[in-house]
Amino acid sequence: MSRCAVKKVEAIIKPFKLDEVKQALSEVGVAGLTATEVKGFGRQKGHTELYRGAEYVVDFLPKVKVEVVVADSLVGRVVEVIERAAKTGRIGDGKIFVLPVEEVIRIRTGERGEEAL
Amino acid sequence: MSRCAVKKVEAIIKPFKLDEVKQALSEVGVAGLTATEVKGFGRQKGHTELYRGAEYVVDFLPKVKVEVVVADSLVGRVVEVIERAAKTGRIGDGKIFVLPVEEVIRIRTGERGEEAL
Amino acid sequence: MSRCAVKKVEAIIKPFKLDEVKQALSEVGVAGLTATEVKGFGRQKGHTELYRGAEYVVDFLPKVKVEVVVADSLVGRVVEVIERAAKTGRIGDGKIFVLPVEEVIRIRTGERGEEAL
Ligand SMILES: Nc1ncnc2c1ncn2[C@@H]1O[C@H](COP(=O)(O)OP(=O)(O)OP(=O)(O)O)[C@@H](O)[C@H]1O
Ligand SMILES: Nc1ncnc2c1ncn2[C@@H]1O[C@H](COP(=O)(O)OP(=O)(O)OP(=O)(O)O)[C@@H](O)[C@H]1O
Ligand SMILES: Nc1ncnc2c1ncn2[C@@H]1O[C@H](COP(=O)(O)OP(=O)(O)OP(=O)(O)O)[C@@H](O)[C@H]1O
Ligand SMILES: [Mg+2]
Ligand SMILES: [Mg+2]
Ligand SMILES: [Mg+2]
Numbered sequence: 645m646s647r648c649a650v651k652k653v654e655a656i657i658k659p660f661k662l663d664e665v666k667q668a669l670s671e672v673g674v675a676g677l678t679a680t681e682v683k684g685f686g687r688q689k690g691h692t693e694l695y696r697g698a699e700y701v702v703d704f705l706p707k708v709k710v711e712v713v714v715a716d717s718l719v720g721r722v723v724e725v726i727e728r729a730a731k732t733g734r735i736g737d738g739k740i741f742v743l744p745v746e747e748v749i750r751i752r753t754g755e756r757g758e759e760a761l
Numbered sequence: 762m763s764r765c766a767v768k769k770v771e772a773i774i775k776p777f778k779l780d781e782v783k784q785a786l787s788e789v790g791v792a793g794l795t796a797t798e799v800k801g802f803g804r805q806k807g808h809t810e811l812y813r814g815a816e817y818v819v820d821f822l823p824k825v826k827v828e829v830v831v832a833d834s835l836v837g838r839v840v841e842v843i844e845r846a847a848k849t850g851r852i853g854d855g856k857i858f859v860l861p862v863e864e865v866i867r868i869r870t871g872e873r874g875e876e877a878l
Numbered sequence: 879m880s881r882c883a884v885k886k887v888e889a890i891i892k893p894f895k896l897d898e899v900k901q902a903l904s905e906v907g908v909a910g911l912t913a914t915e916v917k918g919f920g921r922q923k924g925h926t927e928l929y930r931g932a933e934y935v936v937d938f939l940p941k942v943k944v945e946v947v948v949a950d951s952l953v954g955r956v957v958e959v960i961e962r963a964a965k966t967g968r969i970g971d972g973k974i975f976v977l978p979v980e981e982v983i984r985i986r987t988g989e990r991g992e993e994a995l
Contacts, residue, residue, distance in 0.1 A: 656912055679800045686910045730985050742981035747859035751847050793920045864976035868964050
């Protein structure tokens with residue numbers, strides 16, 4: 645299996661920002677993305693609550709995880725575009741993580757590597 | 762923490778293919794997998810729609826993400842098996858991504874590395 | 879884009895353990911986490927069932943995926959804390975995976991690397 649010059653950009657954003665982020669990504673030529681509904685907990689301490697005799701923090705908030713696998717050469721631009729589109733300037737705007745990817749395959753055609761993107 | 766020879770194979774597939782993919786994986790000895798409902802957007806341009814005065818692309822489709830962490834030596838076989846089981850030959854069959862993993866732990870036993878798989 | 883000394887710890891746990899895991903993580907100073915509802919399949923063979931003329935394994939169980947991106951120096955402690963909090967000693971307690979991360983960005987501030995955590 646050949647290594648390829650590809651990364652995964654993973655962004656946890658506010659749900660109402662999904663369409664804006666997706667639109668912005670397609671303007672820089674991103675061809676595919678995957679979105680997942682998640683629950684998030686950031687730096688702000690939540691309030692605690694008594695539940696079955698123990699105290700729990702109950703501050704999970706709905707977020708959307710956006711995953712985009714792109715060529716190395718596009719990563720900088722993709723991160724910028726997500727930052728701009730997802731930012732409101734208020735707490736909880738989200739995080740972006742960049743992870744290495746070693747191989748990509750398009751199932752329909754069997755293409756590998758950057759051609760599979 | 763010792764590095765281990767393990768990868769994560771992540772496949773985004775058509776939802777009705779999940780059972781077939783899972784069955785095929787268990788035939789090559791894959792012992793565990795995780796499935797997540799996601800929404801996906803591939804290369805095909807969607808149609809746009811007016812929503813609250815702005816235009817959005819509305820072509821998110823339901824997909825399933827399958828994650829399988831396996832020994833390096835199994836990765837090639839796992840990718841092949843997913844390709845074959847998930848393929849219909851029509852647009853939107855999905856993508857497979859291979860990512861590096863540095864450590865695996867089985868929570869019940871505390872086992873580490875390949876033994877934890 | 880500068881590399882940074884950061885990892886993603888991904889744990890698949892029993893859903894009723896989420897609050898305990900989250901609480902334990904916040905006690906060791908973990909500032910953020912993301913939780914996703916997933917379906918899991920571990921080593922135990924499920925029973926099979928006839929469905930549309932074919933036999934399928936029907937043993938998917940609801941699990942929660944917890945993702946925590948932390949500084950390298952915290953990874954060992956984070957893994958220990960998740961192990962302890964998620965463990966019941968019974969089958970299906972879950973798995974922990976550690977993955978490399980190359981960059982982190984806090985969207986609100988534009989901070990990069992460990993400061994963005
Ligand atoms: N270290 C982390 N690991 C995994 N997920 C995280 C982490 N930090 C944040 N997240 C995810 O990102 C979401 C948004 O985080 P958030 O924007 O609140 O980060 P923050 O560091 O608290 O920044 P801010 O001060 O702007 O609120 C969280 O709800 C959570 O889902
Ligand atoms: N670059 C990508 N990054 C992240 N997820 C992706 C990417 N490309 C595709 N996906 C995910 O995979 C799903 C299926 O993609 P799809 O099979 O349509 O890929 P494609 O490249 O458009 O191939 P095809 O031409 O066969 O349709 C998408 O709905 C999306 O969830
Ligand atoms: N190799 C794997 N790849 C991806 N996900 C996995 C893998 N193994 C387990 N999982 C996920 O973790 C969940 C819990 O796994 P589980 O604890 O049953 O592992 P196990 O190896 O069977 O251990 P045990 O013998 O204690 O049951 C599974 O339901 C699945 O979601
Ligand atoms: Mg926050
Ligand atoms: Mg497509
Ligand atoms: Mg099991």
